[in-house]
Amino acid sequence: MATESGSTVSGTPVPGSARPGAARASGESVLALKRRARRINRELAEQYPYAHAELDFRSPFELVIATVLSAQTTDVLVNQITPLLFARYPDARQMAEADPAELEAIIKPTGFFRAKARNLLALCTRLVDEYDGEVPGRLADLVTLPGVGRKTANVVLGNAFGIPGITVDTHFGRLARRLGWTESDDPVRIESDVAALFEPKDWTMLSHRVVFHGRRVCHSRKPACGACAVANWCPSYGMGETDPEKAKKLLKYELAPGQEALLARLLAETHRAAEIRMESQRKQP
Numbered sequence: 001m002a003t004e005s006g007s008t009v010s011g012t013p014v015p016g017s018a019r020p021g022a023a024r025a026s027g028e029s030v031l032a033l034k035r036r037a038r039r040i041n042r043e044l045a046e047q048y049p050y051a052h053a054e055l056d057f058r059s060p061f062e063l064v065i066a067t068v069l070s071a072q073t074t075d076v077l078v079n080q081i082t083p084l085l086f087a088r089y090p091d092a093r094q095m096a097e098a099d100p101a102e103l104e105a106i107i108k109p110t111g112f113f114r115a116k117a118r119n120l121l122a123l124c125t126r127l128v129d130e131y132d133g134e135v136p137g138r139l140a141d142l143v144t145l146p147g148v149g150r151k152t153a154n155v156v157l158g159n160a161f162g163i164p165g166i167t168v169d170t171h172f173g174r175l176a177r178r179l180g181w182t183e184s185d186d187p188v189r190i191e192s193d194v195a196a197l198f199e200p201k202d203w204t205m206l207s208h209r210v211v212f213h214g215r216r217v218c219h220s221r222k223p224a225c226g227a228c229a230v231a232n233w234c235p236s237y238g239m240g241e242t243d244p245e246k247a248k249k250l251l252k253y254e255l256a257p258g259q260e261a262l263l264a265r266l267l268a269e270t271h272r273a274a275e276i277r278m279e280s281q282r283k284q285p
């Protein structure tokens with residue numbers, strides 16, 4: 001199987017091996033693949049006990065709006081504008097009646113603001129007309145809403161309704177391929193390949209952990225393999241920097257060099273992680 005690095009891997013995994021890169025993907029039995037995938041999930045759970053949705057929200061309405069806004073931009077940026085947005089339009093009824101120019105001005109920093117404003121107005125109008133202003137809690141309904149695809153629907157179901165869902169964004173897709181959980185580029189196929197490896201109860205948290213790992217360690221261009229907690233079980237080990245000292249310098253956010261105090265706070269106060277993360281992001285230039 002060709003990995004993203006273009007290398008070919010074969011053989012069977014060696015769970016628990018101390019030698020990074022010993023795990024292989026191709027030729028692996030389904031049972032071995034499941035065991036390896038679940039081992040990776042456990043390691044990620046230890047590394048990121050504070051993982052959660054990175055978008056801030058207090059209701060299904062706020063989460064669906066924030067997720068629509070997060071297209072083509074960062075969650076950090078969306079979190080900076082949503083307090084003002086939801087203070088101005090606290091529910092679907094009020095947002096459906098928003099003055100488009102005013103709505104556009106508030107969401108402008110997130111980019112593609114004209115299209116996003118149109119989507120938000122259409123989305124809120126549908127919510128008011130067909131769902132009494134509430135966000136529906138079913139995938140089949142959610143994906144019919146303007147601006148809401150399968151990814152957004154799964155984010156909303158998993159995080160606002162507690163219904164298990166796998167959220168395939170660019171980070172998740174990249175890591176699922178690198179970890180040998182799928183060979184596909186198609187989000188729906190990736191979702192079903194990964195879903196087959198885990199219990200539904202693990203889907204939502206797995207999605208957060210994998211995305212956290214993609215943002216902090218397993219970067220698109222320069223993965224920090226030498227500082228990666230799941231290197232022992234990753235068939236793509238070696239596609240990035242393997243020197244531990246050099247790899248550490250590639251880590252981001254709370255894992256970045258110099259952020260030890262922030263990491264310690266997140267670990268000590270996992271229940272307050274979202275608050276601490278927001279504070280630290282506000283301080284960043």
Ligand code: SF4
Nearest residue numbers: 218223225228231234
């Ligand atoms: S950083 Fe390297 S070892 Fe870790 S998951 Fe990514 S490709 Fe695999």
